[in-house]
Amino acid sequence: MRINKDSHVFTIFFTFAVTLVLVFPLTLAFVTTKPIADNYWRLQHWVKTLRSMGISADAAHPHQAERAYQALKKYTVKGTVNYDAVKANPHSLAITRVNDEVINKALQDTSYTGNLPIFFYSTVVDGQKRWAGDFTGPGLWGNVSLAVGVNADGSQITGVQVLFDVETPGLGGRIGEPWFTGQFKGLETSQGVVFNPSGQKLPNGMDAIAGATITSTAVRDILNNRALILLKAFIAQKGGQS
């Protein structure tokens, strides 16, 4: 049988057929690999949230990390956040408790986009309260999601970990490396975080990555404009409770 490949009917039929044939194995590959990717993302989330609070955790010991993570008190924000209103009045932020299932569901939905909802965590380390949260903002290519922890009165950062990013490999992508995330430990929060002038280390200063201005600025802005404002409100509301 001779096929007229230039006929409209055949072109339409054949395009549909090829699309179907290609989409089917892709769906299958997606469905089979998604749980594996989700596990990795969830484990990273446990480990990094704990580390941001100054609790040691290691992806090589997933069960320990899971137990330590389950012991945290977890909260989320109701509705959308008006940052200006929260800045003026910390009690205007509506915070409610959540359980692990809600967080797991949110992690499943965001394993490829990093667009995490805001979650707060509180726990006690060495008799001192610790507070942390997950905060997401725009980077250069996509979302940058950070776990940020602060000490009992919120005056110092206890740790920053990068939960998710798709920044430029070798440039902005280096925000996940320990030399970068390690510099936030102990920074003062009252004036917000600023870039260090060259050759100096300020008590609230971070070093930007050479050649990755936009990503470095994104990290600074997520810290100043989201994380520190919301963590302050979180402590104002929950800090009185033991």
Added chain:
Amino acid sequence: MSMPTFRQVTKENLSVNNPVLVQVLGICSTLAVTNKVVNTLIMTVGVSLVTAFASFTLSWIRHLIARRVRMIFQVLAITFYVVLFQLILNAFAPEVARSLGPYVGLIITNCIVMGRTETFAPANPPLISWWDGFTSGIGYMAVLVLLSVIREPLAFGTIADFPIFPPQYVSDGYNWTIAIMAPSAFFLVAIIMWVFKTNGLKKEEALKAAKTANAMGGAA
């Protein structure tokens, strides 16, 4: 025109018609991913496999594709393999997927993949199209790995994350920031092209001279 042989295709793609040095294709990723050897290797393996299988697929159904809609099929086939590659990386090599960030998805618009599926695959049988795609990727890999082997030590003091300079090289700021950034690859590619073409030209001239000498010898 006679059918190209596997040997001809290999020679074309690796040297005389190298996709980066001669056709000047795939330059965006050449500039972007070559500051780390490991990233470069995985990226170029991805491009080689995607080009090979997309060429194979498109060549296999080439008699059924109307010319006016060929690009739809090219993008369909290329996207299929890229997404598959990305899903596999995400599941089994999440660290690598993370460090390559957006570049895996951008293989879809890599000029080499588009170029081979547009020019070679529609005119040749599937197996040699696979080989053409694969060797194009290897030609691209050769140039990119060379670049990354020069850039990574200058930028981070390491090769494939293995330290070759003392740690003070980076911590005391002796490393070359320019080598981290894309523009350094511009200079390096230009230098490599220059050397490559100068050598190529010399060979061509020698060949021409030999032919003329032969012809004259025949006449005399």
